[in-house]
Amino acid sequence: DVTSWDEMVAATQRVIDSADAVRDDHGERRPIAVLVQPQLDTELGGVMFGVDPVTGQTDRVVVEAVAARPDALVSGMATADHYVLSHRGRVLAHATAAEPVALDRRLRRQLVRMAALAEAAFGAPQDVEWAVDRSGLLWLLQSRPVTAVAARVDVHAVVLGAGPVAETFPAPLTTL
Secondary structure (H helix, E strand, O other): OOOOHHHHHHHHHHHHHHHHHOEOOOOOEOOOOOOOOOOOOEEEEEEEEOOOOOOOOOOOEEEEEEOOOHHHHHOOOOOOEEEEEOOOOOEEEEEOOOOOOOOOHHHHHHHHHHHHHHHHHHOOOEEEEEEEEOOOOEEEEEEEEOOOOOOOOOOOOOOOOOOOHHHHOOOOOOOO
């Protein structure tokens, strides 16, 4: 949210000053880069996973979207709409937040394409932070490998118990 030259110089200096905390194995100060880029005026944003981190399913993309800058979601200030999309952008599941965000077909397709391109570029499914600016342009803000993925659940697995299913598993079976 830097809006003037003086603010930019001060913000850049804060980053440079933080280099004291970055040391190599010998305790020597390491060089640090400062990236300066324009602030986006966003219409909506969020995070996206190139694999379902809960089920481990790779045939879908999970999207969390907010009608704000994505940092509102990442910081916990906003609750997102939750979308599970096919690799073609079709909605497989949707849970609406208090302030719903509608992802139209075009944007859903752009998001799943972005997920596929990020995975191809980095060699693994990615956790992507994204935003859409006021002109409707989709931006990839940052990407990193998805670090926590549940073991893939085999829905065709046979479970054998000591007795009838109702006695062995008295509660309905669900995916953990």
